[in-house]
Amino acid sequence: MMKTLVIMLAGLLLLYLAPGGLCQGCAAPRTHLQLQIDVSYTVVDGMNHSFNDSILLTVPQDSSFFDVMAVAQEKDCRRFRFTYTLYVWGAYITSVQGLHEDSNQHTYWQLLSNDIPLTLGAGCYTVSDREKLEARFSTY
Numbered sequence: 001m002m003k004t005l006v007i008m009l010a011g012l013l014l015l016y017l018a019p020g021g022l023c024q025g026c027a028a029p030r031t032h033l034q035l036q037i038d039v040s041y042t043v044v045d046g047m048n049h050s051f052n053d054s055i056l057l058t059v060p061q062d063s064s065f066f067d068v069m070a071v072a073q074e075k076d077c078r079r080f081r082f083t084y085t086l087y088v089w090g091a092y093i094t095s096v097q098g099l100h101e102d103s104n105q106h107t108y109w110q111l112l113s114n115d116i117p118l119t120l121g122a123g124c125y126t127v128s129d130r131e132k133l134e135a136r137f138s139t140y
Helices: 002-017 065-075
Strands: 036-045 052-060 082-087 090-096 107-113 131-139
Touching (some): 090 107
Antiparallel strands (some): 107 131
C-alpha cells in the first residue's frame, strides 16, 4: 500500500515538473522558431469599476492565457501585476492590481475570450491570433 502511494506521488511530481507539465500549463515546450501572434489583454474591476486597462501584445503562437498575463506584467507591472496559487490542476489567479479574490464575498477573477467565459484554466487555455482576452473581477 505504502509503496503504491510513493510510486503514484513520484509520478505526479514528475508530471508536475516536466517541461510542459502541470506547473507550466498544458502547452507543448516552446521552440526558438515559433510564429508570433497578436492578442489584446484587458483587466477589469467588474465590481467596483476602479480600473479597466488594456494592452496589445505579441506572444509565441502556442501561448497560454497565463503566458499572456506574464508578458503583460513584464511590460507594465503597475497595471497588469497578478498573483496566483499553484495547484496540481494548474494556476488559480488570486489577484490582479492588488485586488484579491475572496471566497467569503464570493468574488473571483473570471477569464474570458472574446467576451465568453473560459472553461479551462489560465495555464491550459491556448490563445489565438487577434484574440481579445480579459480577466474580470466578478462574483459567483
